[in-house]
Amino acid sequence: MFNTKISKFLTAIAVVACTSNIAHAVEKTYPEIDTAVAKLGLQVQDIVDVPLEGMKGVLTDKGLFYVSEDGTMLLHGTLFNLKEGMRNESEAILSKVRISQLGKFKGDLIEYKAKNEKYAINVFTDITCGYCRKLHQQIEEYNDLGITVRYLAFPRGGVASQSYRDMVSVWCAKDPAQAMNDAKLKGQVAAKSCSNPVVDHYNFGAQIGVSGTPAIILEDGTLVPGYRPPQDMLQVLQGS
Template sequence: MKFFLRSLAVMLGLVTVTATANVLADAADKESVKSKIENTLQWKIDAIADSPVDGLLQINTENGLFYVSNDGTYLLQARIYNLDEQMRNETESALAQVRIDGLKQFDDSYIEFKAENEQYVVTVFTDTTCGYCRKLHEQIAQYNEDGITVRYLAYPRAGLNSPVYRQMVAVWCSDDPKKAMTSAKAGSNVTPASCANDVAEQFKFGRKIGVNGTPNIVLSDGSVIPGYQPPEQLLAALKQIAG
């Protein structure tokens, strides 16, 4: 009996050592792939993890979510759907959580048009020169009346060296950002202003989570409605998500 117990202890010890070695090797492989991509593409990778598909790793980068083969040879930009779970979009599920977590960093940066009877909160990546962004803002009172609080983040579509970027910095640095936002979207000039701001970080985060146009509406569950939605349609979508 003692011999059996000693043998069992040795076997369990070998299993533990093997499992630990496998974990360390797996971590080393991921780090190797991460380094290869960063060095080859000059991308910043925020996270690398197993994907829902064997043989692929999931990487969260400054340019969005991608998949890469375990040996770091092949890079894919794709959507993964789970056929066993009613065509669940696994890629969108992963991005939704990135959005929810990442938006917290801008809690003090939003230009917010708050509903008095707030029932829902949406985050809108906006551009002051975008036609449909302007149309959305023209109806801001109706969104608020419907109980929808609108929080704006900046997404200057022309990039960080553009006139619209400088205008959006002026809006965020204005003494009255809400008034400046309304003026800019009405086509009026905004008094140039500068201050410590994170307009560039807002734009970069938008790229990271898949924003490629405006307006881009992020809902409380991390899902996205790309493009303009009239107040009644947005309200219906929010009610559906709320169940």
């Protein structure tokens, strides 16, 4: 009898615990923010807490904004935390997003792998970009330093540009890495079409603060804008 009562008591506790966990798992919604942002033609991807009273960080398809909980005020820019030594709160938010979202593109990147890999960088690139071509000319130097280079597409002219169509051809080639070599080193692009990730790459870049190429994402989510020579890139990676 005693054991039966104990069993029933433990079962009751388990049920309460499960119910409590479910309650905590329910995310708070902000309909006022959703409505206000939608009126601007933006799509809300996520809403996160920020150290700014009465405001939320709103990640959209066009980047990060700060919106009041009642949906009446909007800020766009970089948020610094003075109490934490000018910590860049905007970059802290976006770094987490970059890390979490990069994984879904794992099979859609064009990779130049280092034999003795120590680091990996993810580079938003455009085949018409001069500094992107310069970076690509030095792929072997990056690799020799133990740096694997992975490319995501970011046609600077948008998804209606010739650059976009050419990058689709590169990603649709039988050997995308060789097609990238031909496009950047020889200016040769063989027209191809297929189901491809170029639009998704471009939208992802716009979401996380990419505005030009090359733009480099480090393994900790840090965004490094612009070209960095191999040795400089190694120093950045060693210090990250």
